[in-house]
Amino acid sequence: MELLRLSKAAERLGVHPVTLRLWADSGKIPVAWVGRERRFSSIDVEAMKVSTGGERVRLEGLYVRVFGSHGQESSLQAQEMELRATSPARSSRSSVTGPVACGRTGPV
Numbered sequence: 001m002e003l004l005r006l007s008k009a010a011e012r013l014g015v016h017p018v019t020l021r022l023w024a025d026s027g028k029i030p031v032a033w034v035g036r037e038r039r040f041s042s043i044d045v046e047a048m049k050v051s052t053g054g055e056r057v058r059l060e061g062l063y064v065r066v067f068g069s070h071g072q073e074s075s076l077q078a079q080e081m082e083l084r085a086t087s088p089a090r091s092s093r094s095s096v097t098g099p100v101a102c103g104r105t106g107p108v
Contacts, residue, residue: 003032003039012045023048 010017024031024038029048032039 002042003034004042004045006038006040009040009045013049 004012006017006020010020013020015023020029020040021038023029024040029040030044032041
């Protein structure tokens with residue numbers, strides 16, 4: 001059994017060190033103190049890796065903000081109308097409008 005430092009244990013688990021520290025504080029993973037440093041048993045780290053599924057799903061988002069004058073906004077509106085005209089018919093719940101589809105951040 002090897003005692004791992006916080007950063008090494010977090011790396012093996014694929015989480016941020018702050019996340020591992022929070023897990024240790026909440027009792028989700030046992031911790032041993034060596035002086036003023038937390039250490040994690042390699043066995044506990046591997047067990048945690050198995051119980052969480054090993055690979056975590058990473059969710060990412062896209063945020064687009066368009067800067068420009070009023071003329072550029074009207075060009076975006078023209079692009080939006082063109083998209084609507086060329087896109088196949090959709091249900092009433094699905095729409096091309098919105099911050100991501102037309103690139104605008106304010107009210108549509």
